[in-house]
Amino acid sequence: xxxxxxxxxxxxxxxxxxxxxxxxxxxxxxxxxxxxxxxxxxxxxxxxxxxxxxxxxxxxxxxxxxxxxxxxxxxxxxxxxxxxxxxxxxxxxxxxxxxxxxxxxxxxxxxxxxxxxxxxxxxxxxxxxxxxxxxxxxxxxxxxxxxxxxxxxxxxxxxxxxxxxxxxxxxxxxxxxxxxxxxxxxxxxxxxxxxxxxxxxxxxxxxxxxxxxxxxxxxxxxxxxxxxxxxxxxxxxxxxxxxxxxxxxxxxxxxxxxxxxxxxxxxxxxxxxxxxxxxxx
Numbered sequence: 652x653x654x655x656x657x658x659x660x661x662x663x664x665x666x667x668x669x670x671x672x673x674x675x676x677x678x679x680x681x682x683x684x685x686x687x688x689x690x691x692x693x694x695x696x697x698x699x700x701x702x703x704x705x706x707x708x709x710x711x712x713x714x715x716x717x718x719x720x721x722x723x724x725x726x727x728x729x730x731x732x733x734x735x736x737x738x739x740x741x742x743x744x745x746x747x748x749x750x751x752x753x754x755x756x757x758x759x760x761x762x763x764x765x766x767x768x769x770x771x772x773x774x775x776x777x778x779x780x781x782x783x784x785x786x787x788x789x790x791x792x793x794x795x796x797x798x799x800x801x802x803x804x805x806x807x808x809x810x811x812x813x814x815x816x817x818x819x820x821x822x823x824x825x826x827x828x829x830x831x832x833x834x835x836x837x838x839x840x841x842x843x844x845x846x847x848x849x850x851x852x853x854x855x856x857x858x859x860x861x862x863x864x865x866x867x868x869x870x871x872x873x874x875x876x877x878x879x880x881x882x883x884x885x886x887x888x889x890x891x892x893x894x895x896x897x898x899x900x901x902x903x904x905x906x907x908x909x910x911x912x913x914x915x916x917x918x919x920x921x922x923x924x925x926x927x928x929x930x931x932x
Contacts, residue, residue, distance in 0.1 A: 655669075655673055656669045656670060656673065659672060659673070662733065662737075667690075667692050667696050667700060668700050668703075670690035670691070670692055671686055671690050671692070671697055671700045671701065671704070672704070672709070673690070674686045674689035674690040675704070675709075675710055675721060675722075675723040676723050676726075677689075678723075679722065680713060680720045680721070680722045681720060681721055681722070682718055682719070682720055682721070683697050683698055683701060683719070683721070686701070686721065701721050704721075705721070707732065707736075708724065708728075708729075708732055709723070709724065709729050709732070710722060710723050710724060711724060770901065770902045770903050771899065771900070771901055771902075772784075772899070772900040772902075773897060773898075773899055774897065774898040774899075774900070775897050781898050784883075784898070784900065785875070785883060786811075786813055788875070788877045788881060788883060788900075789811075789813040789814060789817065789877070790813050790816070791877075792817055792822055792877045792878050793820060793822060793878060794822055794823075794878040794879065795817075795822045795823035795824065795825070795878065795879075796817065796822070796823070796824050796825070796875055796876065796877055796878075797825050797826075797875065797876040797911060797914045798824065798825070798826040798827070798874075798875045799826075799827045799870055799871075799872060799873060799874050799875070799914060799917065800826065800827075800828055800829070800870065800873050800875075801828065801829035801831060801833075801870045801873065802828065802829070802831075802833075802834040802850075803833065803834050804834060804835070805834070805835050805836075805837070805842055806834050806835065806836055806853075814860070814862070815860060818860060818861040818862075823861070823863065824861070824862045824863070825862075825863040825918070826857075826862060826863065826864050826865075827864075827865050827866070827867055827870065827914070827917055827918060827921050828854065828864060828865075828866055828867075828870070829866070829867060829868070829869060829870040830847075830850070830866040830867065830868055830922070830927060831868075831869075832844070832845045832846060832847060832849070832850055836849055836853065847927070847930075847931055848931065851924065851927060851928055851931075854924055855924065858924065864924055865918055865921035865922060865923055865924075866921055866922045866923075866924070866926075866927050867917065867920075867921050867922070871917070872884065873885040873887055874910065874914075876907050876910055876911050876914065879904065879907050879908065879911060880902065880903075880904045880907050881900065881901070881902050881907060882900070882901045882903075882906060882907050882910050883898065883899075883900050884898065884899045884900075884901070885898050886898065886899065
């Protein structure tokens with residue numbers, strides 16, 4: 652019975668409520684005195700709990716000239732009632748959460764002292780925050796993004812939602828990719844090693860959505876420039892484990908202009924998609 656009480660407590664019953672519920676659940680038609688005796692709790696506490704159960708529809712009250720009895724309703728009906736109650740409560744909390752943060756979001760960091768403002772942000776280790784930070788910068792971009800990158804690990808092969816949204820806003824994405832095939836692509840619902848043909852087909856799909864693409868046999872540095880004012884640099888090194896690597900975000904227009912100039916030098920000497928396709932012929 653101890654485990655049953657604990658499980659009922661885990662879904663929101665108090666200790667006394669769990670004991671009264673189990674006494675009712677295992678019995679048939681019972682008086683409050685019978686339930687108190689079975690549950691081993693004071694009778695005055697039982698009355699209030701039974702009233703609450705009756706209001707919630709967990710049990711029926713049966714009144715006779717001499718006594719009042721209580722009878723548990725169908726088990727499946729109670730489960731359905733609780734599920735509806737949980738979902739309603741969850742949806743209410745979720746709505747309140749969204750309303751709350753919509754209200755307070757304009758106040759985020761509005762009182763940060765100038766001495767704590769930083770134009771450099773360091774992100775240590777390989778974790779979800781790095782991906783979220785990058786996507787956040789994509790989401791906030793309005794003019795365009797320059798990207799120098801190599802495909803690694805498992806690659807979706809689809810242009811992500813935020814990149815598509817940038818194109819819809821009239822922004823551009825200009826990317827220099829490494830022409831290596833040291834990654835896996837999902838083909839026929841399976842992660843598979845890729846060929847040059849697979850790489851070309853994937854990039855052709857990117858181009859269809861508005862991305863400009865060129866290729867280098869080796870990328871000197873993974874980086875991105877957002878709206879000509881923010882630079883994101885991923886300090887990768889094959890000898891350093893991913894968990895020990897770092898990313899740097901530099902919010903400096905002059906530095907972004909400098910990196911853009913370097914990017915354009917590599918862009919001018921990089922191969923076009925057409926040139927890469929000719930290599931296969």
